[in-house]
Amino acid sequence: MADIIEIKDISAPELDLFARLTEAQLRNRLEPEKGIFICESAKAIRVALAAGCAPKALLMERRHLDGQGAELMALCPDAAVYTGDREVLEKLTGYTVNRGILCAMGRPAPLMIEQVCAGARRLAILEDITDSTNVGAVFRSAAALGMDGVLLTESCCDPLNRRAVRVSMGTVLQVPWATMTGWPGEAMAQLHELGFKTAAMALSDDSVPIYDPDLKAEPRLAIVLGTEGDGLAARTVAACDYTVRIPMAHGVDSLNVAAAGAVAFWELRAR
Numbered sequence: 001m002a003d004i005i006e007i008k009d010i011s012a013p014e015l016d017l018f019a020r021l022t023e024a025q026l027r028n029r030l031e032p033e034k035g036i037f038i039c040e041s042a043k044a045i046r047v048a049l050a051a052g053c054a055p056k057a058l059l060m061e062r063r064h065l066d067g068q069g070a071e072l073m074a075l076c077p078d079a080a081v082y083t084g085d086r087e088v089l090e091k092l093t094g095y096t097v098n099r100g101i102l103c104a105m106g107r108p109a110p111l112m113i114e115q116v117c118a119g120a121r122r123l124a125i126l127e128d129i130t131d132s133t134n135v136g137a138v139f140r141s142a143a144a145l146g147m148d149g150v151l152l153t154e155s156c157c158d159p160l161n162r163r164a165v166r167v168s169m170g171t172v173l174q175v176p177w178a179t180m181t182g183w184p185g186e187a188m189a190q191l192h193e194l195g196f197k198t199a200a201m202a203l204s205d206d207s208v209p210i211y212d213p214d215l216k217a218e219p220r221l222a223i224v225l226g227t228e229g230d231g232l233a234a235r236t237v238a239a240c241d242y243t244v245r246i247p248m249a250h251g252v253d254s255l256n257v258a259a260a261g262a263v264a265f266w267e268l269r270a271r
Contacts, residue, residue, distance in 0.1 A: 002058070002073040004065065007084040010092040015082060017104040018059050019092050023161055027107070035107035037160035039170070042068045045103045046075070047170030054106040055079040059093075061086050061100040069101055076103070107160060111178045113151060113187070117194045120148035121270040123222040125198070127183070127236060128155040129257060131228055135159055136167025137258035138225065143171035145265035150177040151187075151222070184239045196220045199268070200240035201260055202232050203253065207245040210267045215242055223264050225257050 010019065017026070017036060028035040036056060039048045049055065055076040060069045062083050073081055089097050117123065124147045129135055135157045142150055150159075156179070157164060159172040180187040191198060197218045208215060215221070224240060226232030231254075237243055246255065246263055255263065 002077055002079060002081045004073075004081045004083060007082050007088055007092065010088070014057075014080070015059075015092060017057060018082075018102055019094070023158065027158060027160070036104050037107050037165065038162040039103045039105050040097065040101070040162060040166040041169075042072060042101055044165055044168075044170035045072055045101065045105075048103070048105055048165075048173050049075055051108065051173040053108055053173065056104040056106060057082065059083070059089065059097075059102040059104075061089060061097070064100050072101065072103070079103075108173070111176055113178050113180060113190060114194070116149035116151060116176045116178045117191070117196070121220055122147050122265075122268065123196065124150045124261060124265065125180075125222050125224040126150065126152045126156050127224060127232055128153055128227040129225065130155065130157050132157045132161045132163040133167050134228060134256070134258045135161070136164035136172070138261045139164070139168040139172045139175055139177075141258065141262040141265055143168075143175050145262060146269035147175065147223075147265055148270075150175055152177065152179050153183045154179055154181060184233075184236045188239050191222055194220075196222045197242065198222045198224055198240040199242040199244045199264075200224045200226075200232050200237045201246070201264055202226065202237050202243050203245060204237065204243045207243040210244055210246050210264060212242075212244070215244065216268055216271070221268060223261070223268060225261050225264075228257055 026036045039045045057079050058081045060083055062085055124142050159177055165172055
C-alpha cells in the first residue's frame with residue numbers, strides 16, 4: 001500500500017526531486033545509474049512503468065487520489081505519494097502540473113549506437129535540437145510513423161527532460177535512442193559501417209525531392225534533422241549521402257523541425 005503524505009512544508013528536502021533539482025542534477029551525469037527523470041501525466045507514467053522504469057515517488061493533486069491516481073499507486077506500491085491541492089503543487093514546482101500527477105523515476109540504462117541500429121531500417125538523427133518541445137514532438141512522430149530508433153548529438157536536449165517526456169506522451173521510453181559522440185565524422189562513418197545511408201533534410205540546389213524513388217527504396221536510411229534556427233551544419237550536409245527537400249507552396253521556405261520530421265518519417269518509412 002502506498003504511503004500517502006500530505007504536503008505541509010514545500011521546503012521539505014524529500015520534495016527536492018520535484019522542485020529544486022535542476023535537469024542536470026536529476027540527470028546526474030557523474031553517476032548516470034543514479035539519475036532521475038520526471039514523468040508527467042498518468043498515460044506517460046504507465047508507459048514508463050511498462051518500459052521497466054523504477055518509480056521513486058509520486059506527486060499528485062488530492063483530487064486524483066481516488067481517481068486515475070489510485071491505479072498508479074497500485075502499480076507503485078513502494079513509492080511515497082505526496083499530495084495537496086493544485087495551488088500547493090504549483091507553488092512547489094513553480095509551474096502548472098497540467099495533468100495533475102508527476103512521478104520521479106529512475107533513468108533507464110543508456111543504449112549504445114549499435115543497440116539502436118540492430119535490426120533497424122529507419123532512424124531519425126537529431127543534430128543540436130535544444131528545444132524540449134520539439135524533441136518531444138519528434139519522438140512522438142518517430143514512434144507513430146515507423147522510425148525504429150533515434151540518435152542525438154551531444155548538444156541536443158535530453159529526451160528525458162520533463163517537458164520532452166510530456167510532449168512525447170511517453171514515447172521517448174518506447175523508441176530506442178542513444179547519444180552520439182564524434183558527430184558527424186566518426187558517428188557518420190559508424191552508421192555507414194552498419195549499412196545506413198544518410199539523408200540530410202536541407203534546402204540545397206542539388207537536393208532531391210522527398211518522394212525520390214531511389215531514396216525511398218534504400219534498405220537502411222537515417223533521416224537527419226537540424227537545429228531550429230540554422231538547420232543542419234554545412235559539414236553535416238556535405239557528409240550525408242542525400243540532401244532532401246520537402247516541396248513547398250505559397251513561397252514558404254521551410255517547416256518547423258518537428259513538422260518536417262513528421263512529413264519525412266511518413267514519406268520515407270520502410271515499406
